[in-house]
Amino acid sequence: MLQAQLAIRYGAFALDLExxxxxxxxxxxxGESGSGKSTVLRLLAGLTRPTAGRIVMEGHAWFDSxxxxxxxxxxxxxxxxxxxxxxxxxxxxFDNVAFGLRARxxxxxxxxxxxQRALEQFGVADLAAxxxxxxxxxxxxxxxxxxAMVLKPRLLLLDEPLAAxxxxxxxxxxxxxxxxxxxLPCTTIFVTHNPLEAVVFGQRIAVLDGGRIxxxxxxxxxLRQPRSSYVAAFTxxxxxxxxxxxxxxxxxxxxxxxxxxxxxxxxxVGGTPFxxxxxxxxxxxxxxxxxxxxxxxxxxxVVEMVPEPPFGERVRVVLGTRPPLVAEVTQAxxxxxxxxxxxxxxxxxxxxxxxxxx
Amino acid sequence: xxxxxxxxxxxxxGLAVGGLGFLLVLPVVSLxxxxxxxxxxxxxxxPEIRQALLxxxxxxxxxxxxxxxxxxxxxxxxxxxxxxGKRIVEVLFDLPMVIPPTVAGLILLLTFGxxxxxxxxxxxxxxxxxxxxxxVVMAQAFMAAPFFLGPxxxxxxxxxxxxxxxxxTLGAGEFYSFFRVMLPLSLPSVLxxxxxxxARALGEFGATITFAGNLPGVTQTMPLAVYVxxxxxxxxxxxxxxxxxxxxxxxxxxxxxxxxxxx
Numbered sequence: 001m002l003q004a005q006l007a008i009r010y011g012a013f014a015l016d017l018e019x020x021x022x023x024x025x026x027x028x029x030x031g032e033s034g035s036g037k038s039t040v041l042r043l044l045a046g047l048t049r050p051t052a053g054r055i056v057m058e059g060h061a062w063f064d065s066x067x068x069x070x071x072x073x074x075x076x077x078x079x080x081x082x083x084x085x086x087x088x089x090x091x092x093x094f095d096n097v098a099f100g101l102r103a104r105x106x107x108x109x110x111x112x113x114x115x116q117r118a119l120e121q122f123g124v125a126d127l128a129a130x131x132x133x134x135x136x137x138x139x140x141x142x143x144x145x146x147x148a149m150v151l152k153p154r155l156l157l158l159d160e161p162l163a164a165x166x167x168x169x170x171x172x173x174x175x176x177x178x179x180x181x182x183x184l185p186c187t188t189i190f191v192t193h194n195p196l197e198a199v200v201f202g203q204r205i206a207v208l209d210g211g212r213i214x215x216x217x218x219x220x221x222x223l224r225q226p227r228s229s230y231v232a233a234f235t236x237x238x239x240x241x242x243x244x245x246x247x248x249x250x251x252x253x254x255x256x257x258x259x260x261x262x263x264x265x266x267x268x269v270g271g272t273p274f275x276x277x278x279x280x281x282x283x284x285x286x287x288x289x290x291x292x293x294x295x296x297x298x299x300x301x302v303v304e305m306v307p308e309p310p311f312g313e314r315v316r317v318v319l320g321t322r323p324p325l326v327a328e329v330t331q332a333x334x335x336x337x338x339x340x341x342x343x344x345x346x347x348x349x350x351x352x353x354x355x356x357x358x
Numbered sequence: 359x360x361x362x363x364x365x366x367x368x369x370x371x372g373l374a375v376g377g378l379g380f381l382l383v384l385p386v387v388s389l390x391x392x393x394x395x396x397x398x399x400x401x402x403x404x405p406e407i408r409q410a411l412l413x414x415x416x417x418x419x420x421x422x423x424x425x426x427x428x429x430x431x432x433x434x435x436x437x438x439x440x441x442x443g444k445r446i447v448e449v450l451f452d453l454p455m456v457i458p459p460t461v462a463g464l465i466l467l468l469t470f471g472x473x474x475x476x477x478x479x480x481x482x483x484x485x486x487x488x489x490x491x492x493x494v495v496m497a498q499a500f501m502a503a504p505f506f507l508g509p510x511x512x513x514x515x516x517x518x519x520x521x522x523x524x525x526x527t528l529g530a531g532e533f534y535s536f537f538r539v540m541l542p543l544s545l546p547s548v549l550x551x552x553x554x555x556x557a558r559a560l561g562e563f564g565a566t567i568t569f570a571g572n573l574p575g576v577t578q579t580m581p582l583a584v585y586v587x588x589x590x591x592x593x594x595x596x597x598x599x600x601x602x603x604x605x606x607x608x609x610x611x612x613x614x615x616x617x618x619x620x621x
Contacts, residue, residue, distance in 0.1 A: 045523075045527055046526075047523050047526070047527075072526070073523070073526035073527055074526045074527070074528075074529045074530055074531055075529075076527075078527055079527065080523075080524065080527040082520050082523070082524065086518075086520045086521055086523075086524040088521060088524070088525075088539060088543075089521075089543070090542045090543055099525070099528050099530070099538070100528035100529050100530070102538075103525070103528060103529045103530040103531070103534050103538070104529050147528065148527075148528075151528065151529065
């Protein structure tokens with residue numbers, strides 16, 4: 001079990017968050033660049049010192065600002081994979097993997113055996129004598145994992161492990177990496193800017209924004225009920241944050257958002273709920289709909305049209321309505337309505353198509 | 359118009375390169391044509407020349423080792439730590455490169471001389487530095503240190519931070535990390551610094567003659583011997599000069615080859 005409370009501030013950036021990872025589980029930290037993801041890993045690794053906080057790993061205090069404990073990096077028993085793996089360029093593959101054991105003055109014979117086992121475990125035994133020059137990104141990643149895991153770390157820290165790979169190999173390496181991580185009994189924190197990777201790798205996911213965790217939970221929950229525009233943009237859902245809610249006749253509530261009002265079903269919606277509308281629930285009309293049953297009707301221009309999937313059957317239509325909406329319609333509907341950037345359209349959805357959660 | 363400018367630029371570049379050749383290469387050539395290899399070899403047998411050669415090799419080697427031992431930790435600290443007044447320390451390290459060697463010798467004399475700041479206490483222990491071979495080594499090390507510190511500090515600074523960080527996460531302490539990561543990764547710079555320092559020590563004159571004096575067999579290194587011999591035996595001076603040039607040339611050439619091997 002890893003428990004951490006971390007706070008640091010430099011310049012205009014402030015980070016303040018709490019983490020808890022059960023033993024053997026993988027927590028994915030997802031967020032935009034600059035949200036503080038890599039900083040969290042550096043704080044846990046002891047490469048950067050928090051201004052305040054506490055890090056407790058399996059009962060051992062690694063850092064405690066109140067008790068003035070700050071274990072140096074080399075005593076923390078971690079595995080750290082920076083973005084481009086940082087394999088040591090003056091050493092061959094075997095010497096890279098053996099580096100940590102040699103630093104710990106492990107007997108020669110044991111080094112040989114443990115390295116051999118690690119190289120085999122990560123499928124790079126045939127590369128042992130190779131220099132780094134000419135290794136593929138996927139091979140470098142395996143060597144870096146072998147180098148970290150041969151030391152049996154308590155905590156594995158992965159910083160965007162797929163970012164250094166080109167698009168062609170990324171999907172394959174992602175599958176391999178997932179299988180390898182699943183077989184490791186090590187508590188792991190995985191940092192990524194890509195919500196898809198978060199969903200693939202995480203048993204639990206924490207969304208980071210501006211140095212704070214804005215949402216944490218299972219991948220399923222994250223996708224169904226996003227609480228950040230970052231994740232909503234990824235799943236493609238229309239997300240608004242309600243400021244106030246007023247009950248309306250007919251079992252409805254009117255929720256004010258910063259970008260305009262939305263009608264939702266139910267009168268019990270209190271507080272400041274999140275409102276999510278799937279783009280597929282939104283219908284487009286060329287003229288004002290008169291006989292529809294939809295309670296939410298907005299008028300605005302088409303701002304952008306993006307085929308979804310790329311060159312696919314459906315089109316995501318970005319609208320300049322208030323609140324701004326994204327609708328997903330068929331190519332046939334686009335043709336029928338004569339949609340083009342700048343066309344004025346009406347967009348509508350039912351109050352029952354809205355999901356609200358706080 | 360454009361043609362004219364091209365001609366002008368080419369003429370200037372040609373003249374500049376030619377001028378530099380005259381300035382740097384011609385004197386060396388003129389020295390080498392003044393003496394035949396046979397003459398050189400016979401003069402090598404003369405005791406005062408052999409003495410100067412051996413003393414120069416011994417002292418400059420010791421000075422290089424001294425600079426290496428004292429300079430490596432200093433260069434590492436300068437490259438890896440931030441502290442108030444760092445700029446001033448950096449300038450102090452560079453200073454011997456620009457002050458006149460005679461001034462350097464005078465400073466050393468004022469510090470380690472019989473009446474000097476430290477010399478007095480040393481005298482109590484029966485140690486007297488000036489006019490000894492040890493003083494030659496000190497003068498050479500003093501003048502050579504910046505030629506080592508500069509490149510090595512720069513080399514350490516360019517070793518990417520994350521290599522040391524990853525070494526730390528693998529359990530390497532700072533000491534281990536220095537010898538197994540920092541030093542191998544900046545080996546070309548360390549080689550360059552060592553060779554430059556050695557060459558500078560070999561050619562040291564002003565600080566040596568001021569601080570260590572000019573005693574044949576004790577403090578009279580090759581550059582000092584050149585100066586002395588010039589007055590009465592030009593042939594001996596030329597022999598010593600040729601030796602010095604060949605030694606320095608060989609040293610710097612070895613450095614180039616060493617660096618390309620390491621890279």
